[in-house]
Every structure is written in structure tokens, then in C-alpha cells.
Amino acid sequence: MAADPRTPRSGGFSPRVLDCSSVEAALWAWQGPRPLVDLSRLRKFDAFGLLVLVLLGRILKERGGELRVLVPENRETHHRLGATPLASLLQGAYWTNRPLEMTSDPPPFTVVQVREEEGVTGLVNQLGDELSARFPFGERANRMLIGALFELLQNIPQHAAAGEHDLDPFGLAAVEEDSHHIHVVVADKGVGLAGSLRLNPRYRHLTPPQALEAILVDGASRLDKPGRGGTLRKIREVVKENAGRFYVRSGEAAFLQQDVEWSVGKVLDFPGVQISVRLPRTLFEPGEEG
Amino acid sequence: MGDKKTVSLTQFGKRLGTRGEGTQAREVLLREIQTLGQPGLLVVDFRGLEVLSGSFADEALGELLATLVEGALPGRYVMGRATREEILEDLNLKLAERKLALLVGLGGKNWTAVGKLPPYLEEALRWVMDRGWGRSAELAQELGLTVQQASMRLLALGQLRLVHMEAESRAGGGYQWRVQSLCSFISGR
Numbered sequence: 001m002a003a004d005p006r007t008p009r010s011g012g013f014s015p016r017v018l019d020c021s022s023v024e025a026a027l028w029a030w031q032g033p034r035p036l037v038d039l040s041r042l043r044k045f046d047a048f049g050l051l052v053l054v055l056l057g058r059i060l061k062e063r064g065g066e067l068r069v070l071v072p073e074n075r076e077t078h079h080r081l082g083a084t085p086l087a088s089l090l091q092g093a094y095w096t097n098r099p100l101e102m103t104s105d106p107p108p109f110t111v112v113q114v115r116e117e118e119g120v121t122g123l124v125n126q127l128g129d130e131l132s133a134r135f136p137f138g139e140r141a142n143r144m145l146i147g148a149l150f151e152l153l154q155n156i157p158q159h160a161a162a163g164e165h166d167l168d169p170f171g172l173a174a175v176e177e178d179s180h181h182i183h184v185v186v187a188d189k190g191v192g193l194a195g196s197l198r199l200n201p202r203y204r205h206l207t208p209p210q211a212l213e214a215i216l217v218d219g220a221s222r223l224d225k226p227g228r229g230g231t232l233r234k235i236r237e238v239v240k241e242n243a244g245r246f247y248v249r250s251g252e253a254a255f256l257q258q259d260v261e262w263s264v265g266k267v268l269d270f271p272g273v274q275i276s277v278r279l280p281r282t283l284f285e286p287g288e289e290g
Numbered sequence: 291m292g293d294k295k296t297v298s299l300t301q302f303g304k305r306l307g308t309r310g311e312g313t314q315a316r317e318v319l320l321r322e323i324q325t326l327g328q329p330g331l332l333v334v335d336f337r338g339l340e341v342l343s344g345s346f347a348d349e350a351l352g353e354l355l356a357t358l359v360e361g362a363l364p365g366r367y368v369m370g371r372a373t374r375e376e377i378l379e380d381l382n383l384k385l386a387e388r389k390l391a392l393l394v395g396l397g398g399k400n401w402t403a404v405g406k407l408p409p410y411l412e413e414a415l416r417w418v419m420d421r422g423w424g425r426s427a428e429l430a431q432e433l434g435l436t437v438q439q440a441s442m443r444l445l446a447l448g449q450l451r452l453v454h455m456e457a458e459s460r461a462g463g464g465y466q467w468r469v470q471s472l473c474s475f476i477s478g479r
Contacts, residue, residue, distance in 0.1 A: 117310050124307055128341075140376065143341050147380060150307025150343040158309070226356070226388045227348035234344065234383065 014038040014070075018049035020247055020276045024254070027268045030056060033065030042072040045081065047109050047174035048247075048276045051187040054089045058170050059189055059271060061093035068095045083107045089172070109176030114188075117157040124149045127175050131284075134177070138284030144238055145184060145279065149173065151231040152186040152275060160190025160272065162222060163199050167191065169272060181244075181278045189272035192251040196222050208253035209264045216248060216255050217262070235277065236262075245278040292454070292475040293330035295322055296371070298338065299350075305341040312349025319354055319368075328365030329454045331475040336372040336394070344380035348388075351381060355390045358451050367451050369472045370394035370404065378404050393452055393472055401473065403452070411450075414443040418453050423470040425458075437466070444469050 013029035015022055018039070026049070030037055037053070057067040067090070072078045083105040087094075110130060112123045128146040135142060156171030169190030176183045190196075194211035197203045200222040206214060214220035216236050221229025232248070236257050239246040246257040252269040256262065299306060302315050323332045334351065336342065355368060372378060372394050385392060385405025392404045393415075401419060403412060417432060418424055430440035444467045448455035453469040460466050 117308055120308050121303065121305070121311065125305060128305060143376070146305055146341045147307070147343045150305075150341070151345060154308045154345060227352045227384050230383070230387065231344055234380070 014041045016041050017044045018042060018053070019044070019046040020048040020278075023049050023052050024249075024267055027052070027056075027270055031268075033060065033063065034068055035060075035065075036068045036070065038070045039081070040070045040073050042077050042081075043074055044077070046178075047111070047176045047183060047185040048187075048274065050081075050084055050086060051111070051172050051174060051185055052270075052274055054086060054172065055170065055187060055189045055270075055272065055274075057090040057093045061090075066095055067093065069100075070097050071100050079103045079105060080108050084109075085111050089113070109174050109183075111172060111174045114153050114156045114171035114173055114186075117154055120150065120153045120157070123153060123173065127173070131175065131182075135284035137286040141182075141242075141279065141283040144242075145182065145277075148235045148238065148277060149175075149184065149186075151235065152184070152277075155231070155273075156186070156188050156190070159196045159222070160188045162191055162196045164191055177281065180281055182281055182284060184277040184279075185275065187272065187274040192271065193248070193273055194251050194253065198222075200224065208251045209255075209266060212248060212250060212253045212255045213264050216257075216264075239277055239279065242283055243280055245276070247276040247278075249274045293327040294333065294475050295326060295331075296333040296335055297322055298335040299342070300335075300338040304339060306339065306346040306350075307341065307343040309345045309349045312346040313353075315346070315350040316354050319350065320357075323363055323366050323368070326366050329470075329475070330366045331472055332366070332368045333395075334368060334370045336370055336377055339377050342377050342381060344384050347381035348384035351392065352384045352388050352390065355385070355392060355451070356388055359390060359449060365454070367454060367472050367475075368392065372396060375402060378402075381405075391450055391452060395473060407450075407452075411443060411446055414440075415447055415452055418444075418447070418469055418471045419473060421471075422474045423468065425469075426467045441467055 015026055018026060060067050072081060082101045082103045084107055087100055124146060127149055131142050153173055156169055160169035160171060161167040167190060169188040171188040174185045193215050194208040197211045203214060203220060216232050219230035219233040236246050240257055248255045249267055250273040252266055254267040255264045302311060370392055382404045390405050391407040393401060394404050395401050417429055426441040426444050427437050430437045447453045453471060455467050455469045457465045458468045
């Protein structure tokens with residue numbers, strides 16, 4: 001296909017893969033009020049990459065900017081992207097070089113929007129029912145994942161706008177599967193983990209990476225009440241015990257748990273919290289129960 | 291002996307997850323406890339649940355037990371009933387954070403203390419559970435403790451609402467604790 005001469009130049013960054021591993025490089029390339037998101041060479045994307053793209057579009061719209069997208073040239077990738085709720089979640093807050101064709105194909109993964117705490121159980125049940133139907137023999141793993149979804153999803157209405165009542169955190173969650181893993185993504189553009197934790201005077205002095213470590217390793221919470229906090233640490237420990245991968249980025253910090261090792265460091269500042277939980281598919285399949 | 295009611299948590303759903311729902315469940319449980327006479331036992335039935343998240347468990351049961359341990363509703367107790375311990379994993383963590391424990395019957399004579407119970411208290415609780423009831427002097431003799439040490443252990447179990455206890459006069463003067471296991475409320479021992 002010949003390139004449209006009116007199409008803006010991408011500045012060189014045109015990922016083939018947009019996923020949890022490549023999204024950091026993408027965010028560096030897509031800075032400014034009207035970044036050109038060149039997906040023309042895209043062949044593969046995951047729920048993490050998609051949700052970050054949605055949040056980027058929403059943030060730019062709020063700031064008066066616009067997400068400009070060069071849609072994938074690969075037909076299959078184009079259709080796969082068109083089957084996601086990308087366009088509906090962006091609500092017109094984007095420009096594309098040609099229409100993103102909506103298809104009636106089943107979406108590559110389920111995405112739900114998290115608004116009020118009252119709605120969390122319905123959303124978790126929807127995702128849980130899909131998981132149970134898909135993996136009827138993975139009772140223990142399903143229970144583990146559904147329990148984690150409850151905690152991760154209710155964190156959005158409870159903490160993502162802590163201290164900022166006018167902020168719309170625009171929480172999203174997705175569950176996807178590939179040949180080796182079940183992948184859960186929960187993302188918002190709220191105050192972030194450090195922003196929430198700093199409301200507790202005990203943790204006010206912590207840098208964003210230290211805040212992530214305090215929450216994910218030590219179980220710190222902005223609330224000093226007994227019984228509060230520790231849920232993200234628990235999820236991290238469950239992932240570790242089950243040979244999974246746990247990635248959390250929040251503000252200008254990111255935390256990665258892989259195998260028994262964890263690391264934390266600085267990344268490009270991006271609002272909110274974006275979490276990826278990846279568990280081996282074998283946990284959900286017959287023969288791995290118990 | 292004693293008043294007893296059972297409440298199934300499945301009335302709130304098979305997957306229990308949010309703090310808000312946990313708060314509603316606690317209000318229901320509290321209302322049920324308030325209707326019990328003294329001594330009275332509320333059995334919280336976990337059977338049939340698929341998921342019990344830490345947030346729900348903490349709000350429904352952690353807060354409830356904390357209220358009782360602080361002294362509310364004397365003579366009223368809570369224990370659980372389950373067939374599988376896995377469903378109690380997150381409850382166990384939350385109660386441990388609060389330094390509380392819940393006795394859970396697992397069918398037959400099997401039981402477990404979910405939450406945090408130091409080994410010396412677990413030893414005393416096991417003695418009470420095996421016998422159904424006992425006095426501090428008997429516990430002291432059985433475990434090679436002083437009567438004062440045994441009394442302190444039973445008192446601690448009573449404060450955690452893991453046994454029902456009554457002070458009774460001793461023949462030689464003073465008083466001693468007579469404790470009764472919560473399971474004896476069910477079996478009528």
C-alpha cells in the first residue's frame with residue numbers, strides 16, 4: 001500500500017510489539033501534547049499495551065492534546081485492534097490516518113471499566129465466569145486469580161483518586177490468555193501508589209521507587225487501620241510462588257517480580273497505576289490442581 | 291447448652307470480595323449475634339464459597355472479632371465451619387495482622403484456629419477442645435504449669451473469645467476459671 005503523502009512522519013519509533021515489555025520505550029517516544037503513535041508496523045499487542053494506549057489518549061484529551069495514530073498496516077493486526085474496545089474507550093479522543101475498521105470478530109481479550117466499588121463484584125463475576133468456563137479444572141488457580149481481581153479492582157475506587165475528589169482515574173481491567181500464560185491487567189490514571197501512600201505522614205518522605213517497595217514488599221498502606229494494606233504484597237507473593245511475573249508501574253517508578261527476584265527503579269513519569277499479573281497457564285489446566 | 295445460630299456466608303454470594311460488601315455482611319452477623327442469649331454462639335458457615343478475599347474477610351470478620359475482643363456483647367462467641375482450609379487463606383492473613391483468631395470446625399472433631407495464636411495458647415486451646423471443658427487447676431496439672439500460669443492462658447483464650455469461661459468459687463476460698471469449648475455449644479456436651 002502506498003503511503004498517504006498527508007500522513008505525518010512518525011519520528012522513527014514504530015514498534016512491532018506493544019506489550020508490557022515494550023511499553024516503556026513507547027512512552028518515551030510518545031511524549032508531547034500531540035504524539036504520533038506509529039502502529040503501522042505493529043504485529044502483536046497485549047492488554048497492557050492497549051490499556052496504556054487508552055490511558056494516554058484520555059490524558060492527552062484532558063490536557064487539550066490529541067493522540068494521533070497510524071493504524072497497523074498488517075490486516076490481521078488491524079482487525080485484531082479493531083475488535084478491541086480501543087475506539088469506544090477513547091471516545092473520539094484520537095486521530096487516525098485511516099479508519100480503524102471495527103469488526104464483529106470476538107475481542108482478543110475482555111476489557112472492563114471500573115467505576116464504583118458497588119460495580120466491582122459484577123465485573124469480577126463476569127471475568128471469573130469466563131475464567132471458570134474456560135478452565136473448569138483450575139479451581140485453585142481460578143480462586144487465586146479471582147481473589148486478586150477483587151483486590152486490584154476495588155483499589156481503583158478506594159485509592160486511585162485518594163485526596164483528589166475531582167479526579168477521574170478511569171480504571172480499566174483486562175484478562176487475556178496466550179499459549180503459555182493467563183494475563184491480568186489493571187490500569188488507571190489516578191494519583192498513583194506513591195501519591196496515595198504519601199497521604200500517610202509516615203511515608204510522606206518516600207521517593208516513588210521507595211513507595212513501590214514499601215507497598216509491594218513491606219505491605220505499607222496509606223491507612224494505618226489494622227487489617228488494611230498488604231493486598232498487593234500478597235498478590236506479588238502468590239505470583240512468586242507460582243512462577244509468574246508481576247509488573248507494576250506507577251508515576252515515575254516501576255517494580256518487577258520475576259521468578260524469585262524483584263527489582264524496582266525509575267521510569268518515565270506516567271499518571272496512575274498499571275499492573276500486569278502473568279501466571280503460567282499450566283496452573284489452570286487439568287493435572288495441575290492442588 | 292447455650293444459644294446457637296448458623297449463618298451461611300453464601301447468602302452474600304459465592305465470590306466475596308469487596309470491603310463494602312464485607313461491611314454489609316458484618317452488620318448482618320452483628321444483628322444475629324445480638325439476638326443470641328448468653329452464652330451464645332454464632333456459627334459462620336464458609337461452605338459453598340468459591341472465593342473469600344482478604345478485604346471482605348477483614349471487614350466482615352476481622353472487624354467483628356475485634357469488636358468482640360474489645361469487650362462488646364459479653365458471653366457471645368463466633369466460630370466458623372468449613373470443609374476446606376484453602377478458602378480461609380486470606381482470612382488467616384487478615385486475622386493474623388490483627389492478632390486475632392477464629393476457631394473453625396472442619397468436620398467431625400477436626401478444627402483449626404485461623405489467624406494468630408501463639409503456640410502456648412494453641413496448646414491450652416487444644417486441651418479445652420479435647421476435653422470439652424476444664425478448670426485452670428486441671429490445665430496446670432496436665433501441662434505442668436502453675437495454676438496462675440494456667441489461669442492466665444485460659445483468660446487469654448477467653449479474651450480472644452475462643453472459649454466460654456466462668457469464674458467459680460474454690461472450696462478453699464478464692465475462685466478459679468471453668469472454661470467450656472465452643473464446640474460443646476454445638477454438640478451439647
